[in-house]
Amino acid sequence: MKVLKFGGSSVATPPRIQNVIEVLKPYLKEEIAVVFSAFGGITDTLIQISTLALEGKAAYKDKLTEIEKRHLDAVRELISIQKQSSILAQVKIKINELEDVLHGVYLVKERTPRTLDYIMSFGERLSAYIISEAMKDQGISASYLDARNVIRTDNHFGYAKVDFEVTNKLIREHFRNKKEVQIITGFIATAETGETTTLGRSGSDYTAAIFAAALQAHDLEIWTDVDGMMTADPRLVKKAFTVPQMSYEEAMELSHFGAKVIFPATMQPAMVNKIPIWIKNTFNPTFKGTVIHAESTNGKLIKGISSMNGITLLNVQGSGLLGVVGVSMRLFATLARERVNVILISQASSEHSICIAIESTLANHAKRAIEKEFQNEIRNEEIDEVQIEGDLSIVAVVGDGMKHSPGTSGRMFSALGKNGINIVAIAQGSSERNISVVIRQSDVAKGLNALHEAFFLSDRKVLNVFLVGTGLIGNSLLQMIEDQFVKLAKENLLEVNVIAIANSKRMLFNEEGLTLKRGIEEMKVKGEAMSMMGFVDRMITLNKTNSIFVDCTSSEEVTDCYERILASNISIVTPNKKANSGSYEKYYSLKNVAFQRGAKFLYETNVGAGLPVINTLNDLLLSGDKVISIEGVLSGTLNYIFSTYTTGKKFSDVVKEAKEKGYTEPDPRDDLSGKDVARKILILSREAGLQLELDQVSVQNLVPEDCQGDMSVEQFFKKLERHDASFEKLLKTAEAKGEKLRYKAVLREGKVKVELGSVDSHHPFYSLSGSDNIILLTTERYHERPMVIRGPGAGATVTAAGVFADIIRIGHYAK
Ligand SMILES: NC(=O)C1=CN([C@@H]2O[C@H](COP(=O)(O)OP(=O)(O)OC[C@H]3O[C@@H](n4cnc5c(N)ncnc54)[C@H](OP(=O)(O)O)[C@@H]3O)[C@@H](O)[C@H]2O)C=CC1
Numbered sequence: 001m002k003v004l005k006f007g008g009s010s011v012a013t014p015p016r017i018q019n020v021i022e023v024l025k026p027y028l029k030e031e032i033a034v035v036f037s038a039f040g041g042i043t044d045t046l047i048q049i050s051t052l053a054l055e056g057k058a059a060y061k062d063k064l065t066e067i068e069k070r071h072l073d074a075v076r077e078l079i080s081i082q083k084q085s086s087i088l089a090q091v092k093i094k095i096n097e098l099e100d101v102l103h104g105v106y107l108v109k110e111r112t113p114r115t116l117d118y119i120m121s122f123g124e125r126l127s128a129y130i131i132s133e134a135m136k137d138q139g140i141s142a143s144y145l146d147a148r149n150v151i152r153t154d155n156h157f158g159y160a161k162v163d164f165e166v167t168n169k170l171i172r173e174h175f176r177n178k179k180e181v182q183i184i185t186g187f188i189a190t191a192e193t194g195e196t197t198t199l200g201r202s203g204s205d206y207t208a209a210i211f212a213a214a215l216q217a218h219d220l221e222i223w224t225d226v227d228g229m230m231t232a233d234p235r236l237v238k239k240a241f242t243v244p245q246m247s248y249e250e251a252m253e254l255s256h257f258g259a260k261v262i263f264p265a266t267m268q269p270a271m272v273n274k275i276p277i278w279i280k281n282t283f284n285p286t287f288k289g290t291v292i293h294a295e296s297t298n299g300k301l302i303k304g305i306s307s308m309n310g311i312t313l314l315n316v317q318g319s320g321l322l323g324v325v326g327v328s329m330r331l332f333a334t335l336a337r338e339r340v341n342v343i344l345i346s347q348a349s350s351e352h353s354i355c356i357a358i359e360s361t362l363a364n365h366a367k368r369a370i371e372k373e374f375q376n377e378i379r380n381e382e383i384d385e386v387q388i389e390g391d392l393s394i395v396a397v398v399g400d401g402m403k404h405s406p407g408t409s410g411r412m413f414s415a416l417g418k419n420g421i422n423i424v425a426i427a428q429g430s431s432e433r434n435i436s437v438v439i440r441q442s443d444v445a446k447g448l449n450a451l452h453e454a455f456f457l458s459d460r461k462v463l464n465v466f467l468v469g470t471g472l473i474g475n476s477l478l479q480m481i482e483d484q485f486v487k488l489a490k491e492n493l494l495e496v497n498v499i500a501i502a503n504s505k506r507m508l509f510n511e512e513g514l515t516l517k518r519g520i521e522e523m524k525v526k527g528e529a530m531s532m533m534g535f536v537d538r539m540i541t542l543n544k545t546n547s548i549f550v551d552c553t554s555s556e557e558v559t560d561c562y563e564r565i566l567a568s569n570i571s572i573v574t575p576n577k578k579a580n581s582g583s584y585e586k587y588y589s590l591k592n593v594a595f596q597r598g599a600k601f602l603y604e605t606n607v608g609a610g611l612p613v614i615n616t617l618n619d620l621l622l623s624g625d626k627v628i629s630i631e632g633v634l635s636g637t638l639n640y641i642f643s644t645y646t647t648g649k650k651f652s653d654v655v656k657e658a659k660e661k662g663y664t665e666p667d668p669r670d671d672l673s674g675k676d677v678a679r680k681i682l683i684l685s686r687e688a689g690l691q692l693e694l695d696q697v698s699v700q701n702l703v704p705e706d707c708q709g710d711m712s713v714e715q716f717f718k719k720l721e722r723h724d725a726s727f728e729k730l731l732k733t734a735e736a737k738g739e740k741l742r743y744k745a746v747l748r749e750g751k752v753k754v755e756l757g758s759v760d761s762h763h764p765f766y767s768l769s770g771s772d773n774i775i776l777l778t779t780e781r782y783h784e785r786p787m788v789i790r791g792p793g794a795g796a797t798v799t800a801a802g803v804f805a806d807i808i809r810i811g812h813y814a815k
């Protein structure tokens with residue numbers, strides 16, 4: 001014998017009912033019994049109608065007419081015309097009976113739990129009856145069974161308790177020698193005293209389990225509208241997948257905490273009799289679904305992650321709790337008396353406080369009740385007033401596999417911590433099957449995704465990128481991410497998902513990830529007006545796991561948001577030097593916030609573009625080395641200019657070339673003024689431990705006076721032409737000595753300067769060409785000969801590659 005149960009959504013419309021009949025056909029070869037819920041939404045409507053009647057509102061009649069129509073239409077659609085009349089008449093009789101009861105409620109203005117159970121019973125009675133007739137009409141040997149004839153309960157209306165001894169006997173007697181498939185009403189039963197009762201939440205599942213147990217079925221199949229028990233709520237965790245099998249205990253733990261596929265109490269009869277429960281999807285019938293059975297055998301550490309929102313923590317604390325026997329008893333007895341269900345309890349061994357999680361709707365009531373119970377202790381200041389913390393959720397990881405497996409809680413807390421999710425309370429019982437944490441409700445989606453990644457996709461990481469700045473570097477970066485996407489996902493198990501892009505005018509968000517090919521164009525057309533505050537607010541609200549803010553602008557307005565971004569546990573990657581070369585206080589504070597929040601702040605491209613300068617310097621320092629001096633050519637633009645500028649060329653033309661090649665800052669005067677180089681050497685000096693400010697860097701400004709001030713880049717170029725002759729003079733002087741012009745940066749003895757000079761053929765800077773940078777690190781270890789880092793130090797591709805490398809580095813930290 002196999003018992004199957006179909007829920008309301010599976011039988012919500014006549015086509016769906018027909019689909020269920022098709023699903024059932026292959027089963028007809030074996031012995032089966034089928035339990036049905038009311039048509040989708042009918043139970044709720046029946047409750048609603050009865051409430052209208054109770055309130056004396058005649059509108060209940062219209063709703064009743066709707067219910068009648070829905071059932072009569074189902075008969076007309078599912079059953080051949082010749083057989084319809086008697087079935088329509090039967091349906092009509094039941095509806096009339098319902099009408100009479102509702103009329104009584106309307107007149108007397110009373111609806112007892114007993115009456116409500118009776119009213120609700122019509123849903124299942126009508127659905128199972130119509131479906132049984134539809135099956136018969138299609139030649140299936142079926143017969144309608146009103147479960148009230150065989151399930152006996154007490155008269156606790158709304159949540160009746162089953163008398164299994166009598167029920168099992170009645171069911172077995174009923175099934176003796178029955179050849180037809182029994183089409184059974186879910187949810188309803190009869191009290192010993194003869195009244196109709198209902199079995200509570202998910203009562204139809206319970207009915208199915210009662211029949212399966214009584215008939216010693218070898219399987220119980222619960223057909224619903226999802227693909228079985230999932231690893232997490234698929235509405236919040238896009239990568240959730242079906243768990244093929246789990247133990248009864250695991251299913252119960254998951255169900256308690258929000259995985260609503262099955263209600264724990266309904267499993268009891270199947271569990272006691274070790275009957276496997278299959279969760280199957282009516283809308284995807286060939287999918288295997290989940291089997292819940294006595295053993296958990298697939299060796300997974302955890303089976304699922306569930307969550308429960310609307311939680312409030314009550315904290316009872318005070319010296320009066322310490323070592324006093326009976327305090328907990330009084331606390332929990334009070335809550336039980338007040339019908340407050342305790343969902344989670346946590347008490348540290350200091351015994352100074354007891355913390356309990358309850359539904360938020362009951363929080364104030366519970367607080368008052370506890371404070372009343374402990375009024376003497378509160379008055380004597382032995383116990384504090386009860387503290388309440390709301391807007392919380394419980395997230396639980398569940399699995400038999402975590403028993404005796406060290407590191408499970410470590411992995412859980414680390415995944416939450418790395419994503420900046422604060423844990424307010426923790427509970428784990430000695431069954432080691434469930435670790436529950438209380439977190440802020442606004443963190444639930446992020447928490448579930450972080451945990452899902454940590455436990456189910458432990459090698460795979462999704463990095464969620466928010467990019468501001470789609471100019472030369474930003475554009476090149478997007479192209480690179482697109483080109484490398486498949487390879488990174490396949491070989492490095494890293495998925496780089498660009499959620500938002502923005503320039504100074506527009507911003508575009510797509511939570512699922514933007515199509516990079518068309519991203520910038522789409523942003524320009526569909527994007528909304530850019531506001532840096534708005535962008536940051538939105539990014540923080542989305543609260544994605546492994547979020548990375550990438551700043552490819554040279555804007556200070558953008559860097560002003562860094563602290564808030566890092567404080568929200570979002571990492572930052574940037575080639576923009578403005579933050580690290582602003583005030584020392586800002587530089588220090590950003591590093592500090594990043595450290596405190598466990599977020600990463602990476603800016604390797606601030607100096608030398610894609611060259612490994614900052615990481616190398618930090619590696620030396622971390623391993624105990626000390627910087628003696630740093631010397632370098634740190635501007636790709638200025639090196640390009642002075643290595644390309646030869647007799648016969650115009651200085652202004654060479655500067656234009658540097659701009660066209662993408663080496664210059666958005667405004668090339670930032671390069672020519674020496675300011676960009678000053679920023680770079682300042683950043684290196686700070687990394688080396690010096691507390692310097694930008695105005696302490698001595699800078700030689702190469703921008704002629706009349707080219708300074710407010711003007712566009714085009715106007716600047718026009719004016720620069722007037723100064724070609726004076727630059728030629730500088731060039732000639734150097735050439736006359738057999739030397740080359742180089743714009744140098746030097747840090748020595750705590751002093752920093754950047755200036756134009758000339759170097760002879762023995763100097764390491766002499767042979768530099770194109771946009772090359774060179775950095776000579778003289779340290780205690782690299783004393784005789786400095787460490788030399790040399791290579792192209794500007795340009796879209798190398799810089800974007802450096803930014804990309806920092807993003808990927810964060811992906812590796814996240815693992
Ligand atoms: N070029 C190079 O070789 C290197 C560059 N860098 C650094 O990379 C950064 C980017 O340079 P690059 O790509 O050449 O610059 P671009 O001028 O080409 O692009 C800058 C981008 O930033 C956007 N932007 C500017 N201000 C804002 C703002 N307030 N809010 C939002 N977006 C803004 C611009 O928007 P819009 O398009 O609307 O103007 C543009 O999309 C700079 O900080 C630079 O110093 C670092 C190393 C090497």
Ligand SMILES: N[C@@H](CC=O)C(=O)O
Nearest residue numbers: 635636637664665794
């Ligand atoms: N404009 C800069 C680009 C890198 O920071 C340079 O020329 O070096």
